Amino acid sequence: MVPAGNPTEETIRALASLLAGNDVIIDGGNSYYKDDVRRAGELKPRGIHYLDVGTSGGVWGLKHGYCLMIGGERPIFERLEPAFKTLAPPDGYAYMGGHGAGHYVKMIHNGIEYGLMQAYAEGFELLHASAFQLDLAAIAHLWNQGSVVRSWLLELAELALRADPRLEGIKGYVEDSGEGRWTVEDALEKNVPAPTIALSLFGRFRSRQGDPFADRMLAALRNAFGGHPLRKSGPGGP
Template identity: 45%
Template structure:
């Protein structure tokens, strides 16, 4: 299959590389010319603009947007206006708000698939988990690419109509917040409790057969191995929060109680009002380090 990829940041480049490795042809564009050149060196056909991507693709265009959520998505779609039609498919692989995805599906001439993407940089090797909303025919048409980008056929599915993919990803991120907060609180008690514990050893032991083993717990083990049981200079500041905020807002509208997700979100907001040099809450420091583990987000540091 021939695929156009617009946006060659960490996640977009993984899409390109995994598609190339699976034998698909890729036309790649980014506003960063160096990123386009690197993708071309890897085997993609370079494009110098979004219209050029559309020009290089065949009659049935398959385009994957991996640009920041919000205005950049609308800007890319504006540039595709008139260049795609009802036989074409556009995938939005970013963390868009599901309401925006529903609107874009109505306004875009091509079939629009909202694709919630989870897995972070680890997806380069393992593949992503893809939660997809939109027309069934468009999902089926893109299945060979989804098989390549995801962990395999079991790593993606159509969740339902337009907006449902990003809706499921929104809730996924809310669950992620709560899990990170739970691990953080448990390790905070261990760190400040009555025994002098090696937290890397604790995490490693839990990761081998315990009920609470998980990838996030593996990242806790990695954090303690690299930072030490006291988490070194990791600051009490947790960035992010948009998808968690959307989750809580939707829960309020649907009158569904989500106290754990709400509290995890509140802890993130509270972390931004602390003194950067104050060691602060261990649980929030661990959550910040976990964000690096799965997403390679910058870790705020404090002065020792």
Template identity: 50%
Template structure:
């Protein structure tokens, strides 16, 4: 199976390498990361010189996956692709787009007979390389055509079709709100241990928690990793970046009149971290680096 792929960043490059390793033929493009292009080309990818060139290197129905930032980068890529694609072709947005934007994009592309799948993606950099999870919305026929791609990129049992356009990224929106709250909760827990009268080895606590406890999770595994490398999180400033997708969750919940006080407070505390340093915020910053490669501010 031959597909196009736009975006070779922290998630895109390992996804392309994963596809190539599983026998897919990939036509790749990224506007700035020359080193990433060389890496995927060395593994067998065909390199396109521009977005508009990708469709000419694919057979119909052409499938092109996007792993690029939300907003104008997505809209610009779609504008370029839609000039070259034909009826029955498929665009998949596997980035972090807002679900209402996905509904509008799907409606516009439908006028040209082009399918648009919104595929919320999670799993971090490791998941992109070894098996992520996908929440897919859009036309059912398009999903069935593209399903081999999701099956190849997903961990076992980690992808599903949820329904009409927007449904995939709505699941991701809620997922991201949940993640904001979980990160804050774990940060506070380790801050309590750090402040206690006992000299806990936080990596040891995390190791125990990840094996059999009720609170075990991949985030606890990442905490164990982070503390084993840097027990006191030295040189990590308690400044937490991100938050846009969490805000989408919060504002959507308000529109739906669904109370989400834990998510909302966790967002507020994330913003507070940019004014007041705390160990809990350091934990969150360290975990975000472990799962997504999100850079943290270093203390000088």
């Protein structure tokens, strides 16, 4: 597993120069699925096979096994299936289709993950802002006992809230690693509405802005048309 982009490209080029016909390269990272299609085509004349394996499970996969979404030639998948079976939990791997299919399914998986995480974050912010003295970790635990919103992400939320109930040791700055953007781009290409995933991606962008220009523009416009008061920045401001 190598970071997507140039590190993966360089690694595949280096490996290809060392491999012989009928050898296999497996990309288990988060590459863009269109890159998989191109790479498989470039390796084919040399007789080198290529599988794209979308891998989910995070740092916990080492203990619990990895969920594997596999794309490429089916005979090559079948040849390496014992390895996938070893890495995955029961029913935790599957052949998705031709080159690119594994990483395409993983891309959509991560887009869904963005939306789920954003929904949990917004819900817990409402609980945090309520007038009640709520134990958020206890609520996360409760919701995992038969609730329709139970999930592994909620288990992780409980762990985080038990360690730091107000999350005071964490800055609300959220990166994105590419798959969410690619999912939104795919939705645009296919004219498929995906507002929840798109807004969750934009929410991550917003988390990186301390005092965004857009908000200052909104404040200026409200002041200009309605005389609404402004909060000044700098000395004397809040």
